[in-house]
Amino acid sequence: MGNESTGGEAGNAAAGGTGVLVRRRRLVLAAALAAVAVSGGGLTAAGFVQSPAQAAADTRAPRPSVLTAPVQLQVLRSTVVLRGTFSNGRTVSSLPSSVATTSATAPGAGAALMVTGVFVHQDQKVAAGVPLVEYSGRPVFVLPGEIPAYRDLLPGATGKDVVQLQKALESLGYSTTSDNSGTFGHATKMALTRLYEKMGYPPPVTGAATAATVKAARQRVDALRSQAAQASVRIASTGTASSAAGAPAAADGSPTQGSIKHQLAQAEEDLAQASALDGTMLPASEVVFVPSLPARVVSVPVAVGDPVKGPVVTLARGAMQLTGMLDPSDQGLVKAGMSVQVLSETSGLQTTGTIDSVGSLVTPGAAGTGTADPGGAAVAGTGGAYLPLRIKPVHSWDSRLAGQDVRITLTAASTSGAVLAVPEAAVLADAQARTAVTVQDPSGAQRTVTVTTGVSADGMVQVTPTSGTLHAGDRVVVGQ
Structure with missing residues (x-):
């Protein structure tokens, strides 16, 4: 009996020791979790704390970037596109x-x-x-x-x-x-x-009027010729000579041969004049x-x-005429003799021509001006001021183009072959008014190359270096 009592007490003691261990472990775990939380909070709070130097660095403007573009080797063509209208001319x-x-006989009066x-x-x-x-x-x-x-x-x-x-x-x-x-x-x-x-x-x-005049004149001539013939017969039968031409009548009162001839000559002249007008x-x-x-x-x-x-x-009254409407800002690019390409978007017809002349400025709606081309036909589609271009065909215009509004394309300038070209933004003027480009090497170093410019087209401009070197593929500064 005494042994059993002793075993129970021992079991209870063992159970009590286990509980103590569990509680201790829980305390250690809680302390560890608290430490982690404190450390995390400290780190988070530290993230919001900056020194004055760091704050100044963070608010400083970023270092500017450099925009560059490659130098290209290409053919440049400067084109001008405008509208034009075909008219029938006069x-x-x-x-x-x-x-x-x-x-x-005159025709019936009043006939429709x-x-x-x-x-x-x-x-x-x-x-x-x-x-x-x-x-x-x-x-x-x-x-x-x-x-x-x-x-x-x-x-x-x-x-x-x-x-x-x-x-x-x-x-x-x-x-x-x-x-x-x-x-x-x-x-x-x-x-x-x-x-x-x-x-x-x-x-x-x-x-009828002139015919009647001729008829009357002819009858007069015929009558006088008959009288002249009768006078000749009378003279022949009597054997007497006619009186002088100026005598009005013979002794028996009949016209003299001379008088008849004079009247006949006048009548024949009148007949000729009447016939000439008939x-x-x-x-x-x-x-x-x-x-x-x-x-x-x-x-x-x-x-x-x-x-x-x-x-x-x-x-x-003449051939068809093509009149183009040029923007005044492009006047310096266009001159007589330039070739043009003509396209009708409506029919698909294409043809070629040359600029014959550049007219004076036309301002639709302004006093003293109009929108009629020199051929007499109204110019269609003109809203603002323009310079009329008279364009003549290389061959005759196709009659199917009459009255059509067309697109006219001309090449204002062109390089003879491939040339060095850079974006227009890359060309600047230096203090001596020389044009130059800035080349940036792969290392980031920059150098200035003076150039002369030539043909420009589609945002690119021809450049020829006058000092320094410039090659296709070099990168030039176009902005910062």
Whole structure:
């Protein structure tokens, strides 16, 4: 019994020792955790504590960086791109206002003019002496000449427009050389008559008034010739000589032979004058003069059966014209003779030309200025001031470009081969007003190289070193 009591006490003592150990271990662990927490807090707090020197260092501006770009070896081309408009140039239209007489009888008064034939179409090229349109049975045709048909050309007329008509007839093979230049005489009438017959139309004539004058003059001549013949018979039968030319009448009261001859000579002169003013003429309603042939048809706004209420055909008096609109700031880059490339984005057509002339500044909307090009067509798409460039074709312009807005590209300057080129920002002027670039070596060291500049294009400029060395691949300073 006593032994059992002793064993229980020993077990309790052992259990109590184990508990003490556990509590001690817990105390040690807690102390360690507290130490770690204190150390971490100290480190964190230390991170927010700076010395005055460190604070100054942290607030100092960063060391500036250097921006560089490589020197390149390339061909430079400076191009200028602008807009342009094709126009028909100067045009001339035929607007018939009357029907010509083709015999001694005048046409019916008040008859409405009617389109009776259309023989051409838009953009067609036409030659001289060929009917284009027909109205009320009469042709409209073209002849070469600068002076518009501003009046009917009648026999006996004189002037520069008659000279023009005679030259036009001569160019078609109809001679007028027996007439004085500038005088609408018999030869000109005959040449014009042949032209109308070739076209298949009766020639227009001056009309009933001149025909009646000729008829009366001819009757007068015939009567006097009859009297002269009777006087000759009377003299032959009586054997008496006629009185002097100035005597008004013979003894029996009849006109003397001399008087009759005098009157006959005057009557024949009157007949010649009347005949000179009668016959074939050229109505202004039937002819269109253009400076050069073949002429291009701009429009034919009528069809057979239409009444004539406006132009029946419009022709370009010259070739199409291209006018470019140059930004005034590019004036120094452009001069006459430069080649240009022309592109129509609408049709895809491309062609080439050269600058013929550079016009004076045009400011749309300003007093005394306009936006019409020298060819008479309005310039499209002009919003600000521009310099009009007249551009001529290397060959003739394609008629499909008429009226189109196009892109014009010209090369203002170009290097003959590959040259050293740097960004424009790399070129600076030094104190002596010399241009130079700054080269940065791989080590960061910098050196100045003076240069001369040449062609610039797309932000790059040609440079040629005048002191120091410069090679493709070197890096030049463009900014900091």
